[in-house]
Amino acid sequence: xxxxxxxxxxxxxxxxxxxxxxxxxxxxxxxxxxxxxxxxxxxxxxxxxxxxxxxxxxxxxxxxxxxxxxxxxxxxxxxxxxxxxxxxxxxxxxxxxxxxxxxxxxxxxxxxxxxxxxxxxxxxxxxxxxxxxxxxxxxxxxxxxxxxxxxxxxxxxxxxxxxxxxxxxxxxxxxxxxxxxxxxxxxxxxxxxxxxxxxxxxxxxxxxxxxxxxxxxxxxxxxxxxxxxxxxxxxxxxxxxxxxxxxxxxxxxxxxxxxxxxxxxxxxxxxxxxxxxxxxxxxxxxxxxxx
Amino acid sequence: xxxxxxxxxxxxxxxxxxxxxxxxxxxxxxxxxxxxxxxxxxxxxxxxxxxxxxxxxxxxxxxxxxxxxxxxxxxxxxxxxxxxxxxxxxxxxxxxxxxxxxxxxxxxxxxxxxxxxxxxxxxxxxxxxxxxxxxxxxxxxxxxxxxxxxxxxxxxxxxxxxxxxxxxxxxxxxxxxxxxxxxxxxxxxxxxxxxxxxxxxxxxxxxxxxxxxxxxxxxxxxxxxxxxxxxxxxxxxxxxxxxxxxxxxxxxxxxxxxxxxxxxxxxxxxxxxxxxxxxxxxxxxxxxxxxxxxxxxxxxxxxxxxxxxxx
Numbered sequence: 001x002x003x004x005x006x007x008x009x010x011x012x013x014x015x016x017x018x019x020x021x022x023x024x025x026x027x028x029x030x031x032x033x034x035x036x037x038x039x040x041x042x043x044x045x046x047x048x049x050x051x052x053x054x055x056x057x058x059x060x061x062x063x064x065x066x067x068x069x070x071x072x073x074x075x076x077x078x079x080x081x082x083x084x085x086x087x088x089x090x091x092x093x094x095x096x097x098x099x100x101x102x103x104x105x106x107x108x109x110x111x112x113x114x115x116x117x118x119x120x121x122x123x124x125x126x127x128x129x130x131x132x133x134x135x136x137x138x139x140x141x142x143x144x145x146x147x148x149x150x151x152x153x154x155x156x157x158x159x160x161x162x163x164x165x166x167x168x169x170x171x172x173x174x175x176x177x178x179x180x181x182x183x184x185x186x187x188x189x190x191x192x193x194x195x196x197x198x199x200x201x202x203x204x205x206x207x208x209x210x211x212x213x214x215x216x217x218x219x220x221x222x223x224x225x226x227x228x229x230x231x232x233x234x235x236x237x238x239x240x241x242x243x244x245x246x247x248x249x250x251x252x253x254x255x256x257x258x259x260x261x262x263x264x265x266x267x268x269x270x271x272x273x274x275x276x277x278x279x280x281x282x283x284x285x286x287x288x289x290x291x
Numbered sequence: 292x293x294x295x296x297x298x299x300x301x302x303x304x305x306x307x308x309x310x311x312x313x314x315x316x317x318x319x320x321x322x323x324x325x326x327x328x329x330x331x332x333x334x335x336x337x338x339x340x341x342x343x344x345x346x347x348x349x350x351x352x353x354x355x356x357x358x359x360x361x362x363x364x365x366x367x368x369x370x371x372x373x374x375x376x377x378x379x380x381x382x383x384x385x386x387x388x389x390x391x392x393x394x395x396x397x398x399x400x401x402x403x404x405x406x407x408x409x410x411x412x413x414x415x416x417x418x419x420x421x422x423x424x425x426x427x428x429x430x431x432x433x434x435x436x437x438x439x440x441x442x443x444x445x446x447x448x449x450x451x452x453x454x455x456x457x458x459x460x461x462x463x464x465x466x467x468x469x470x471x472x473x474x475x476x477x478x479x480x481x482x483x484x485x486x487x488x489x490x491x492x493x494x495x496x497x498x499x500x501x502x503x504x505x506x507x508x509x510x511x512x513x514x515x516x517x518x519x520x521x522x523x524x525x526x527x528x529x530x531x532x533x534x535x536x537x538x539x540x541x542x543x544x545x546x547x548x549x550x551x552x553x554x555x556x557x558x559x560x561x562x563x564x565x566x567x568x569x570x571x572x573x574x575x576x577x578x579x580x581x582x583x584x585x586x587x588x589x590x591x592x593x594x595x596x597x598x599x600x601x602x
Contacts, residue, residue: 003403010400014391098387102446105351105381106404107373289353 008120021082064141087187088200179234185276233265310359334501335490342510380447381456386439390432436463528588
């Protein structure tokens, strides 16, 4: 099995297309960091305009931790589309190229190949996330320095001591990996249904957009299905940055406000991953390889 | 020991029994049966779209048969897929490869999926064997169709398989390339004792290579036999045309002429000595069958063209 994973990883990283996502993420982050470095104070002023009359904030609001949070808010919506570019091409791309029959006429079973491909695509996804974390968190910390994290939520403000922030990002990135692996497995399922590259990529992106809209709309009918949609749970990495307060309304260091919500989201996302990958294996096992 | 040797020599490496494959209402392969013995070069002949590739894909378990059974090396391919495919090398239709990888990288990747360790020298030797050593490090996207075909054959050979299945292996090759591949196939069979199953839509190509020929048309077996006998210049292929073909066929089957019967599917064809043709005519007339004509085909090529154009 490890041989197959090595083969799949080798193929992924020999393709120029693979590096588009790494390049796109780097370009976006660098542009945003550059903009905030040049005109960050104006941006911070805009963020704080509603509370400036009631609250005085000392220190460096626009620090590396806040920049990372802003970047994650912006990018974790779009990274799934970049993940789909590779994941949704893993099987259908080979079918389109005609190489699937070469792989499936080797002694390894189709189940082995599909799982190896999924694991390789997942490793690519995790690498992409690590790249995102490196640029968004560590480069931002290096450029903007560190201080307490000051977050403006819809109707309250969260202030997290800087020594209490880093582990939350670790948690958020681990959570994000579940979100992105769900997208990888969805792309994989789409890929197993088709023999051309474009259809599954567009299909995966469309499914994400469609379910995101359903998750966002506040219509009672949709509220029934929302808890079961993976898109409802994908953005719950933010829960790591909601902190408990004591009776004096002071933040409790090292706490998370809603741990059950995170746990539920991870369970729902994991079930989606298992469902999508199992369906892919069943489809591929039954399929006649005609390409 | 001698008994074991005899068993091995006469063992059917491929045994196909009554396989059919339907795609919706289309019957791509229809109740096909044949056997390929060890050490043979078996020619699988048919027009484009006759069901050759579908049959080959079923042999490699890429396509699931609608009915029938396939055994390779005496074992069911469905139940013993991994152990069987370890001993099989194949190219199927077009030589589709990874454009961003080199010839050497292709062989390295496909060597990795084999149980036995394949040495780097084997990869170099295989590329030399197919005439690609000078382009070993070049990416496939710079290759001509003929070079891709050679690389496809190299992938099929790199793990030193006992059974080699080649689907239209000379497609896209120039005359020198065709001669090279022909020589390679003959070398593999004669010098290395491999069993080679080679398909083509050109009889001229197959007749120079194969010990045994099977012709299929619209998924059905039309004729099967030893190449030398089928191409024997002392014998003529004749097509009998009568007012009552069913009765004529029954008469032939019941007589000594049954041994010459070649095909009954697209008309009544026999391959028989020239001297026996008048006797055949007489036999039919005596049985009360009005014979409209006995048409002589000059070669197997004529016969092949006749049956494949009757569609």
